[in-house]
Amino acid sequence: xxxxxxxxxxxxxxxxxxxxxxxxxxxxxxxxxxxxxQICDLVGEAGAYGxxxxxxxxxxxxxxxxxxxxxxxDFTAALKRNxxxxxxxxxxxxTEAVFKDGAFTSHDPAVRAYAVQKTFRAMDxxxxxxxxxxVLWGGREGAESDAHKDPYIAIQHTxxxxxxxxxxxxxxxxxxxxxxxxxxxxxxxxxxxxxxxSYLAFIQTLEHPEMFGVNPEVAHEHMAGLNFxxxxxxxxDAKKLFHIDLNxxxxxxxxxxxxxxxxxxxxCFHLVKILEDYKYNAPRSFDCHAxxxxxxxxxxxxxxxxxxxxEILADKAQRWNTDKDIQALVKKITAGDEKIAKxxxxxxxxxxxxxxxASFDRHELANxxxxxEQLDQLTMELLMGVR
Ligand code: GLO
Ligand code: NI
Ligand code: NI
Ligand code: NI
Numbered sequence: 001x002x003x004x005x006x007x008x009x010x011x012x013x014x015x016x017x018x019x020x021x022x023x024x025x026x027x028x029x030x031x032x033x034x035x036x037x038q039i040c041d042l043v044g045e046a047g048a049y050g051x052x053x054x055x056x057x058x059x060x061x062x063x064x065x066x067x068x069x070x071x072x073x074d075f076t077a078a079l080k081r082n083x084x085x086x087x088x089x090x091x092x093x094x095t096e097a098v099f100k101d102g103a104f105t106s107h108d109p110a111v112r113a114y115a116v117q118k119t120f121r122a123m124d125x126x127x128x129x130x131x132x133x134x135v136l137w138g139g140r141e142g143a144e145s146d147a148h149k150d151p152y153i154a155i156q157h158t159x160x161x162x163x164x165x166x167x168x169x170x171x172x173x174x175x176x177x178x179x180x181x182x183x184x185x186x187x188x189x190x191x192x193x194x195x196x197x198s199y200l201a202f203i204q205t206l207e208h209p210e211m212f213g214v215n216p217e218v219a220h221e222h223m224a225g226l227n228f229x230x231x232x233x234x235x236x237d238a239k240k241l242f243h244i245d246l247n248x249x250x251x252x253x254x255x256x257x258x259x260x261x262x263x264x265x266x267x268c269f270h271l272v273k274i275l276e277d278y279k280y281n282a283p284r285s286f287d288c289h290a291x292x293x294x295x296x297x298x299x300x301x302x303x304x305x306x307x308x309x310x311e312i313l314a315d316k317a318q319r320w321n322t323d324k325d326i327q328a329l330v331k332k333i334t335a336g337d338e339k340i341a342k343x344x345x346x347x348x349x350x351x352x353x354x355x356x357x358a359s360f361d362r363h364e365l366a367n368x369x370x371x372x373e374q375l376d377q378l379t380m381e382l383l384m385g386v387r
Contacts, residue, residue: 003304003308004241005047005049005311006311006334009049009311010282010283011049011285011286011310012053012085012087012284012285013286013303013306014051014052014053014054014089014287015041015051015052015053015054015057015058016057017287018043018289018299019034019039020290022290022293022294027292029352030292030293030296032138032296036053036058036075037075040079040170042299043080044077044078044081045082046307047307048307050083050087050283051079051086051123052089054089054090054092055089055122055125056092058071058075058125059072059125060265061096065191065206067179068236075129079085079129081114084228085130087132088132088133088134088135088282089122089125089127089129089133089134089135090122090126090134090136091118091119091122091123091136091196092122093118093138094139099111099115099140100115100140101140102138103118104158105157106157107236112160112161115161117163117167119136123168123172124172125173127174131176132177133243133283134176134178135167135178135179135180135215136180137215139187139188139285139324140187141192141193142188142189142190143190144188144189144190145189146190152259154192160201162178163208166207166212168180176194176211177211177212177213177242178211178242179243181195182194182195182198182216182220183220184224186223188256195224196216196234200214200234200240201254204368213242213243214235214240214243215244215245216232216235216241217244217245217247219247219258220286222250222264222267223249223252223254223255224275225251226268228271229267232271232274233292236274244275244282244283245285245287246260246284246306247260248262248263248288249263251264257288259290259302259305259306259309260305260310263321265383266383268309268313269383272313272314273317284310289314301343316383319387320379320382326375326378326382329375330375332369333370333371333372345363355386
């Protein structure tokens, strides 16, 4: 495939995404293991901007010092020959048995401290490769039954851990921005901070709120039946969209992590549109994996496919913004009395008074045409490629 993505989009892949071997709770791997260097060659060939990793995607948890040095050497060489960056690093706080009942929210203070220490070391590792974004996904931070753990205390434990990570970030001068990733469930029956909005509120209670933002994932919000684009609007408005996990997902299912745009093309279109309209500038990271039946050759389609779909939808978004018929409709639909709009923008005494005393004819206001069938059909026709 000769097509190459535009570097301005900063497309990245986690080592665990392209490297996924097709294991699931019911089945064994269907693809051979790829080394970090082989993954770099694959996504580098596809034209990606960079790769991300959990500490143990790169360095196995029991690696010796000599093994660690060798892996780092090979990985550094692979990054270089593929001109790949490492914009984001993260920590695995879910695989090991020690985290069976949570990491930052374990009952055991020693487990909580071990989780914080493991994250410190993952931050060291990410910093070695230039990462400036650190994602925190609390996969095991939850419970199957609220008899097991007090969720109020779990919130406090989470806060303690995040405050320690911020202090370490300052002490080491790493300059990381932490991006918090919400998920409603899986692998736990219930996961705390189930949706992006929960984290947006929680951040304000931390010692260093400026250091924390969010890393929303399409699949996670769709599992909860939520509109992902609205979550993104909230994160953008709060200036907290530090990173994003792009993929796709049927609503209400387990975390399917499909190739971007493969399930809900229309939602993905509106997602790309909001990111581009509001000039999102952090990496566009694909947190998904190829179908379990796919082989190595097909993985290349998976890698390019994510990026191609994003770019095609970015082009459609651009066309939508310049399509004369669509824009004429948008103009009519959004038009209104400018003086009243101005009043609403201010909460001054004068505004409050004018609004309190104004007279409105609700019947006349209700008469305004909203040709939404027409606008949506034009949007669909643009998406289907006939406009
Ligand atoms: C799992 C999550 C996971 C995180 C990753 C980064 O559902 O999406 O892949 O994104 O651990 O921290
Ligand atoms: Ni996920
Ligand atoms: Ni997912
Ligand atoms: Ni994710």
